[in-house]
Amino acid sequence: MTREKELAIGLDLGGTFLKYALGTKDGELIISRKTPSRAHESMEMIFKVILDSIQELIDEADKMDAKVIAIGLGSPGAINFETGKQVGTTPNLPKWVDADIRGQIEGRFNIPTWADNDANVMAFAEARQGAAKGAAYMIALTLGTGIGGGILLNNEIYRGYNYAGAEIGHMSVDLNGKPCPCNNVGCIERYASATGIVETYCELKSIPIDGINTEYIFARIKEGEKEALETLKITANYLGFALASLANVFNPKVIVIGGGVSDAGDELVDEVWKVLSKHALGPNLIGLKLKRAQLGNEAGMVGAMCLAAEMYEKQQKN
Amino acid sequence: MTREKELAIGLDLGGTFLKYALGTKDGELIISRKTPSRAHESMEMIFKVILDSIQELIDEADKMDAKVIAIGLGSPGAINFETGKQVGTTPNLPKWVDADIRGQIEGRFNIPTWADNDANVMAFAEARQGAAKGAAYMIALTLGTGIGGGILLNNEIYRGYNYAGAEIGHMSVDLNGKPCPCNNVGCIERYASATGIVETYCELKSIPIDGINTEYIFARIKEGEKEALETLKITANYLGFALASLANVFNPKVIVIGGGVSDAGDELVDEVWKVLSKHALGPNLIGLKLKRAQLGNEAGMVGAMCLAAEMYEKQQKN
Numbered sequence: 001m002t003r004e005k006e007l008a009i010g011l012d013l014g015g016t017f018l019k020y021a022l023g024t025k026d027g028e029l030i031i032s033r034k035t036p037s038r039a040h041e042s043m044e045m046i047f048k049v050i051l052d053s054i055q056e057l058i059d060e061a062d063k064m065d066a067k068v069i070a071i072g073l074g075s076p077g078a079i080n081f082e083t084g085k086q087v088g089t090t091p092n093l094p095k096w097v098d099a100d101i102r103g104q105i106e107g108r109f110n111i112p113t114w115a116d117n118d119a120n121v122m123a124f125a126e127a128r129q130g131a132a133k134g135a136a137y138m139i140a141l142t143l144g145t146g147i148g149g150g151i152l153l154n155n156e157i158y159r160g161y162n163y164a165g166a167e168i169g170h171m172s173v174d175l176n177g178k179p180c181p182c183n184n185v186g187c188i189e190r191y192a193s194a195t196g197i198v199e200t201y202c203e204l205k206s207i208p209i210d211g212i213n214t215e216y217i218f219a220r221i222k223e224g225e226k227e228a229l230e231t232l233k234i235t236a237n238y239l240g241f242a243l244a245s246l247a248n249v250f251n252p253k254v255i256v257i258g259g260g261v262s263d264a265g266d267e268l269v270d271e272v273w274k275v276l277s278k279h280a281l282g283p284n285l286i287g288l289k290l291k292r293a294q295l296g297n298e299a300g301m302v303g304a305m306c307l308a309a310e311m312y313e314k315q316q317k318n
Numbered sequence: 319m320t321r322e323k324e325l326a327i328g329l330d331l332g333g334t335f336l337k338y339a340l341g342t343k344d345g346e347l348i349i350s351r352k353t354p355s356r357a358h359e360s361m362e363m364i365f366k367v368i369l370d371s372i373q374e375l376i377d378e379a380d381k382m383d384a385k386v387i388a389i390g391l392g393s394p395g396a397i398n399f400e401t402g403k404q405v406g407t408t409p410n411l412p413k414w415v416d417a418d419i420r421g422q423i424e425g426r427f428n429i430p431t432w433a434d435n436d437a438n439v440m441a442f443a444e445a446r447q448g449a450a451k452g453a454a455y456m457i458a459l460t461l462g463t464g465i466g467g468g469i470l471l472n473n474e475i476y477r478g479y480n481y482a483g484a485e486i487g488h489m490s491v492d493l494n495g496k497p498c499p500c501n502n503v504g505c506i507e508r509y510a511s512a513t514g515i516v517e518t519y520c521e522l523k524s525i526p527i528d529g530i531n532t533e534y535i536f537a538r539i540k541e542g543e544k545e546a547l548e549t550l551k552i553t554a555n556y557l558g559f560a561l562a563s564l565a566n567v568f569n570p571k572v573i574v575i576g577g578g579v580s581d582a583g584d585e586l587v588d589e590v591w592k593v594l595s596k597h598a599l600g601p602n603l604i605g606l607k608l609k610r611a612q613l614g615n616e617a618g619m620v621g622a623m624c625l626a627a628e629m630y631e632k633q634q635k636n
């Protein structure tokens with residue numbers, strides 16, 4: 001019995017919410033929802049939330065006389081893409097340890113499932129449906145509380161030798177810079193994450209950081225406040241230097257900047273491009289585009305959905 | 319008519335010499351020679367040197383009743399690996415412009431030919447027959463007058479969107495550092511190349527750079543001279559910071575350091591490891607090895623030979 005429509009499910013697990021969606025194999029969302037991930041209770045509880053959410057979407061697919069052919073999930077931390085298991089621990093989900101994501105989901109629903117790092121699937125979403133649509137070589141940075149990185153090379157997500165690659169936030173461009181909790185010094189996460197930007201601004205103003213956030217700083221930038229403009233320059237300088245090195249080493253076609261910080265508007269991207277284009281090698285700048293992410297909060301779901309659907313199609317061919 | 323032995327040819331084109339060798343498909347050299355590359359005369363003359371050298375080796379293969387099944391050539395500059403043509407110009411071979419390497423060699427000998435960047439084939443040699451033998455994820459740096467970089471990902475040479483990737487020498491780890499002729503600031507080439515090391519040492523000693531080379535400095539290091547030891551520390555610090563960022567982003571299994579500077583001995587590699595292992599992320603250090611290159615001056619020939627033989631075998635399978 002072949003159903004008419006084949007659909008996929010994409011999930012985006014975070015410390016606060018699980019976002020989950022039903023959509024087409026190209027990543028167009030049909031239904032998208034979110035629910036508390038209950039991440040601080042227990043791993044069993046997180047899995048219950050995930051499995052219940054998938055069941056909801058399968059029921060919705062049934063009503064449309066459609067079949068869910070693949071499930072994708074993006075999770076914080078390192079994920080072994082071959083086994084679908086999380087590797088070790090991750091700071092924002094302390095109970096989420098060695099989680100057997102594929103095993104639990106396939107065990108319940110018998111639908112092929114893939115799991116990957118959340119920054120990887122967000123990059124994949126931008127490459128398939130967002131700002132880098134069609135690019136086979138692209139790098140995506142998500143500037144939030146921290147900095148997440150995802151890299152697409154030769155049209156595939158790059159994960160590294162043991163799934164620990166693409167940690168772009170912990171590139172150092174200043175060996176005399178601020179120490180980072182990761183043990184490195186001068187990491188761009190210390191300057192270009194929301195946390196880093198607030199810290200820079202409050203240092204320049206000599207004020208405590210309590211109550212200051214990036215929205216406040218971006219509002220001051222629009223008003224032309226001196227310290228806010230200086231903060232923008234420092235942020236863009238660190239980020240631009242890191243992107244110049246990434247351009248020299250990866251020679252990508254598109255670099256995408258997303259996350260809450262990128263919502264500031266085009267000023268940041270414009271400033272970053274000035275620094276990047278001044279410092280990268282000539283041949284590596286040919287055709288290179290720096291763009292703001294387009295998919296916002298949906299990127300995780302879209303990317304997980306697209307990735308699972310593509311992996312499913314590949315499997316069908318073999 | 320099938321001959322008994324199938325052999326390959328590897329060539330390594332430099333500003334001063336062409337090195338050329340006949341060997342097995344695994345990159346074991348049977349005959350290796352070098353001849354002036356006559357790089358400053360004309361592109362026709364360089365091609366004459368290359369084609370005559372290949373003819374010599376084909377004649378040698380004939381004497382062994384062997385057949386040359388593939389030819390590989392490593393060249394400075396960006397090489398379009400798909401077409402086998404050099405892209406634009408390269409500083410050390412000013413007459414070598416848009417050279418149609420595959421076209422000229424296949425046109426004359428009708429033997430399948432591949433051309434690639436010289437640092438790429440050197441990395442490939444270390445991955446197949448040298449310090450990183452068996453590693454599918456590795457990075458190689460060649461510390462000479464400048465710094466060359468080659469990257470192997472998922473067991474294949476990584477070239478980037480338009481063959482301009484792996485420019486590791488022009489990663490910046492110090493946005494307040496020395497300006498580089500490439501337009502960047504704080505590039506590791508300014509500190510960890512032979513040129514950079516000599517400059518650092520002479521600055522510390524307040525002496526002119528004329529007549530000072532890395533051999534001299536390394537001899538002073540062995541004697542325990544203060545400024546020489548300080549030079550080693552500065553060099554290792556810049557290099558170690560860059561390798562920590564590369565480990566965080568690429569998550570490789572092996573990093574190989576080669577070139578004249580690495581001949582200094584294990585002190586440099588040991589110092590670099592201290593910095594690298596202090597600053598890279600924990601998961602990215604699991605299983606990571608930092609090693610000195612093993613193939614020395616033969617790496618270019620070995621790598622070009624292995625690469626051509628592997629590409630030939632792949633072609634045969636399709």
